[in-house]
Amino acid sequence: MSAQDPQQQTVDYRLAPLVTARFVGLYLVMLAVLVFAATAVVFATGWSGDILLVLALVGLVGLGGAGWWLRTHAYVLRATPDGYTVRMIRGAGVKAARWTQVEDAVTTTIHDEPCVVLRLKDGGTTTIPVSVLAVDNDQFVVELQQHLQRGHRLK
The missing domain is CATH 1.10.287 (Helix Hairpins)
Structure with missing residues (x-):
């Protein structure tokens, strides 16, 4: 949660x-x-x-x-009004970015693990395996989309 x-x-x-x-x-x-x-x-x-x-x-x-x-105190993803920071995930890709840098968010499966991939406008990506989070997968995707939408409105 x-x-x-x-x-x-x-x-x-x-x-x-x-x-x-x-x-x-x-x-x-x-x-x-x-x-x-x-x-x-x-x-x-x-x-x-x-x-x-x-x-x-x-x-x-x-x-x-x-x-x-x-x-x-340990967190995997910190979402702020301006952007996000990812910690504790090896191979996550880009560890921090502003929401305005994010092109879109997609769900996928990598090595049989459900993941959310944040694709950045510069071609970079951030991959977050949802199973490591203490939140329901669907709830996380909805909340992440809300953060992304609010971040794009703040442009």
């Missing part, structure tokens, strides 16, 4: 819960590998095992912080 009503100034489209869970899972795997490596170092050097406890606690606090930030 979008963070705000699309009629307001700025709307942030956040990560879908499943995508957030993937990031948290990746963090947990990396923390486990780090603790495993630290365990080997502690064993080999004879250092105190308290280091492992501190490392694990710091890692868990980091996990909570990362999960909170991903859920409340």
Whole structure:
């Protein structure tokens, strides 16, 4: 679901819960590998095992912080009255543009994923896989069209 009503100034489209869970899972795997490596170092050097406890606690606090930030502050698309900014998507193409630079928006499927492609007047494109957003696909397309129409009226 979008963070705000699309009629307001700025709307942030956040990560879908499943995508957030993937990031948290990746963090947990990396923390486990780090603790495993630290365990080997502690064993080999004879250092105190308290280091492992501190490392694990710091890692868990980091996990909570990362999960909170991903859920409340990380966004995939920020739509403002003037334009948009895309983050956290590799291969999105043009990461930011003004609405007046957008020729049109089309829906398509890329690698079996539903996407919205914003085609720019200069030939560039921005591709947004809709499945990574915490908003209904149809609702997102409607809201994006509204942003685009308002942006073109502000010319």
